[in-house]
Amino acid sequence: LPAPPARLPYVPQVPPMALLGKVTATTFALEGPRCVFDGHADASDAVWLAVAFANASAAFRNPLSRADVPPYQQLLTARSYMTLETAAAAYSCSAPSPPVLRVGSDTACRDQGRQDPCNGPLPSPGPYRVKFLLMGCRGPKAETRWSEPILLRRAVSPSSIDPAPSRRSSALVVTASILASLGAVLVTIVLGALGAKVWGSLCHRGLGTDAFIRRSYRTHHIPPALPQPLHPDCGCSPPVRVVGAELCRSAPTPPAPCQRI
Numbered sequence: 001l002p003a004p005p006a007r008l009p010y011v012p013q014v015p016p017m018a019l020l021g022k023v024t025a026t027t028f029a030l031e032g033p034r035c036v037f038d039g040h041a042d043a044s045d046a047v048w049l050a051v052a053f054a055n056a057s058a059a060f061r062n063p064l065s066r067a068d069v070p071p072y073q074q075l076l077t078a079r080s081y082m083t084l085e086t087a088a089a090a091y092s093c094s095a096p097s098p099p100v101l102r103v104g105s106d107t108a109c110r111d112q113g114r115q116d117p118c119n120g121p122l123p124s125p126g127p128y129r130v131k132f133l134l135m136g137c138r139g140p141k142a143e144t145r146w147s148e149p150i151l152l153r154r155a156v157s158p159s160s161i162d163p164a165p166s167r168r169s170s171a172l173v174v175t176a177s178i179l180a181s182l183g184a185v186l187v188t189i190v191l192g193a194l195g196a197k198v199w200g201s202l203c204h205r206g207l208g209t210d211a212f213i214r215r216s217y218r219t220h221h222i223p224p225a226l227p228q229p230l231h232p233d234c235g236c237s238p239p240v241r242v243v244g245a246e247l248c249r250s251a252p253t254p255p256a257p258c259q260r261i
Contacts, residue, residue, distance in 0.1 A: 005062065005133070005140040010036045012130050012147040015100055025153045026121035027105055032098035033091050033132045033144065040142040041088035041134055048133045051103060051122075052080035054149040057129040062140045072109050072120040083119040088134060103130065125152040 014022060015031050022029045030049075037047060048069065052060050056079035063069045069082045083103070090098060102119075109120025122128065127149035134142040 002064070002139045006040060006142040008036060008040075008142055008144050010132070010144040012132060012144060014150060019100065023150070023153060025125070026123075028103050028122075028128075028150055028152060030101040030103055030130065032101055034095075034098055035091070035093040036132065036144065037088055037091060037134050037142055038093055041092070042136065043089060045088040045134055045136045045141065047086050047088050047091055048082045048117075048135055049084040049101070049103070050080065050082050050131050050133055051075075052129055054127040054129050056080055057131075057146050062133060062143065063135075064139045066135065069117050071117050075120075076123060081117070082133070083117055085117065122152060125154050127151040 010033060012033070013031055015029055019029055021027070033047065050060060060080050063082070070078050070080055072081045072083060075081045084101060089095060104119060104122045106119040107121060109118040129146045129149060131146045132144045133140055
């Protein structure tokens with residue numbers, strides 16, 4: 001019998017940093033096992049990812065050869081499959097940092113004619129457990145621990161979406177109406193105050209203009225009034241000229257005759 005694979009303490013995990021689409025309804029991201037298999041892998045070895053439902057991971061059995069690798073198409077019946085076959089050298093410490101792995105990203109795996117181990121979309125939220133397995137020409141050589149359960153997002157069924165708006169209670173409608181009325185009154189008051197202020201500013205500006213016009217206005221020269229004709233009852237000496245008019249000056253009254261005693 002072949003020797004059992006070496007048990008490594010590494011635990012696969014979803015990247016802890018913020019990542020767009022880190023966990024979706026059919027896929028999840030996974031950190032690559034960099035430097036994990038150094039000292040166990042040869043140049044011809046490959047690293048596989050085993051994916052199993054969380055409640056079926058204990059029953060998973062490592063394949064003895066590549067021909068025994070469980071394919072994606074048997075996930076719903078075998079409760080597990082293997083995917084993401086990668087050369088072990090890609091995860092060595094000397095290799096560039098591997099990109100984040102994406103489990104379930106190959107939509108072409110749904111084709112019924114394909115039998116190769118591919119990376120198809122996960123059919124349900126799970127949860128799932130995963131582990132990395134180093135395979136050589138004579139079978140498994142080393143393996144990691146199983147990950148913690150990974151639960152995918154649940155997709156919302158279109159039939160569960162209510163197209164009609166939710167009904168509101170009468171109290172909520174009354175409250176909304178009162179708030180709307182108060183808002184309208186407040187807007188009216190503010191607009192009225194602004195209008196009065198603008199109108200007062202315009203009136204003040206208009207008064208200043210009128211005063212300026214009055215101060216700048218120059219009247220035409222008004223000729224002196226013509227001499228007024230004498231009153232017919234005036235039997236007097238020639239009139240005395242006064243500015244703007246002529247007044248009648250009466251003749252001196254003769255003294256009364258002397259009376260002899």
